[in-house]
Amino acid sequence: MLKGHFRYYDYEEIDLVHSLEAYPTGLIGFLLARRLKKPHVISAIGTYAVLWANYRVHKFIYSQILKRARAIFPISQGTAALIKKHFGPYLCGVPIQTILCGNDYARSIPREVALNRKFPEIPTILSVGVVIPRKGYHISLAAFAKVKKQLPQARYWIVGSIDDVNYFKQLQRFIASHCLKDVEFLGEVSEQKLRQCYEQASLFLLTPQQIDLYFEGFGLVYLEAGAYGLPVIGTKTGGVPDAVKDGVTGLLFEPDDVEGLSRSLLLLLTNLDLARKLGQANRAWAETLTWERSARHYYEAYLNLIKQT
Template sequence: MRIAYLLPSLHTSGWRRYAEDLLRALAGEVEPVLIHAADDAELAAELFPEWERYALPVVQDASLSSHRTRGHLLRSLWRARRLSMPRPALVHSLEAYPAGLIGHTLARRWNVPHVLTAHGTYAVLWVRYPLDRWAYQRVLRGAAAICPVSHGTADLMRQTFPEALPAERLHVILNGNDFWRRVPAEDALQRPWPERPTVLTVGDIKARKGMHISLAAFARLHSAMPQARYWIVGKYRPEDPYYQFLQQLVHEHNLQDAVTFWGRVDDAQLDALYRQASLFVLASQAEDLRFEGFGLVYIEAGAYGLPVIGTRSGGIPDAVRDGETGLLVPPEDVEALAQAMRRLLEDEDLARRMGQANRRLSESLTWQRAADDWMKIYAGGRLVG
């Protein structure tokens, strides 16, 4: 089956990982034809040298608010109507909008089904902008299948665009991962209990990731467990106001000897930090229409056999199975988060059981499983209209 894939920006790590891993898993079943942004031409050739590739001025940028980028989008729509390539069996947009708008245009031109993946924020953000809202609803109404990467994303899409999302066209396909391949099962399932209680957070240092909540919770934990330490891994700029606010919290609570900001680390360093941690915490918050679409980092922690603590926000409950692989707490609830940390650090048996369950979850959420779910969509059993 020949399928045209609309690729979001390959220079954005999350989109690149999704495109590369899903397409590799599908490659034995379909004939991919890739449509990407002109700026991604070199990277697309490096990642996918064996497949047909076509370039448009833009497909999906991380930010589409500028007039310059919107101009590129209009040129892409014009070019899409004139793109010279053999007709595929269907079109799959790997992001809902605006990549989905180009996919919708191509599918109508070729008279083939259009299916799309919906990732978190970009699945609902467009309700803010009247013209984009109108265009996006046309994309949703015209799609044969709409596949959010989590049930939380699906719920928010239903709430935001209720009339454009018939239930029979909405199918959740959870993200895959290959983190578990990097860590031998025996290392994860029989990991030694760290001598010093260590809480680990991995994520870009910004308010939506909730480091101010987890840091305040750790301060309460530290009062009861002075030997505990907190490691925060993720890129930051020293002059950034949010990073400076976090440093202020560290000093206010006298945590200079307990909290370490590691910044961006390489894979070997990250591996070592995961292996030395006792539990993983990421207290992500929803900021207006920006939220965690799934939360692959919790699954990465699971590859190492770590129990995890997350928030009941967005798609996180699909990545953190409350009471099984970890604990969920309400967003912005510092006391609940502090209690959850203490519970897992004081109960080694519970932490081990949850960590082992998280490893099993990581092993089950494979890209092959995601590819199999997509093949059911492609095969037509779930296509409507």
């Protein structure tokens, strides 16, 4: 299959091969680079840069690809740490350079709209993400339940498809057993509706959990919230600490710290000056982490590798 495709390329114009997914795409990139006798570099994107440690055959193949790579580019420090933890013996001498994800959310939201946003009269918490255990809605709902005891008028909107029905039923049982009101699962929504949710929210909350080797590789949704000038609350897991600057653009807690999360929710729902300060900083962070910035870092890394070849 590869042989049939090679004839379309001028080999002399190829300086290196970059696999934008670690595996299985990285296997194709590895074979191509070997045939062309060019350096092979790999982007490591969250779960699928680490998951193969659980599969004997795939782990063997993947480990051979990793140890022969000229460089590995994780999208977060959290992803880098997990690759080193599970594939460390195969990474001796392989440079690992974290290049954070980019985004273009801020381009569609005028800066003045974000910086001068008005907080709603009804304290409103917003989460955006598919309804699966890894997104940690059982934790965020537990925190919201504590918030309701002190701020009864608060409400919680959850945007995202219900991909795990059993988990959704678990969340519904929690809501019923705690007589928890004002929680809305909005499902998948249009771009216009999503924009309205962000504009009408007081803050953004998402509490990802690491389940086995499934984890939040970065957390672009926190930057999407930042584009709207929202402060964010998250958990110290995976790549979230790279997406959220703790104490600057938002607040971070241990994955199971329901008490800390509930206190931070109450703080930002009642201290609007602090919420605005964090939200404005999050807007600036979203403007900083652009795809152009990522591309520049990749290009500089390419040049360094080519010089060494």
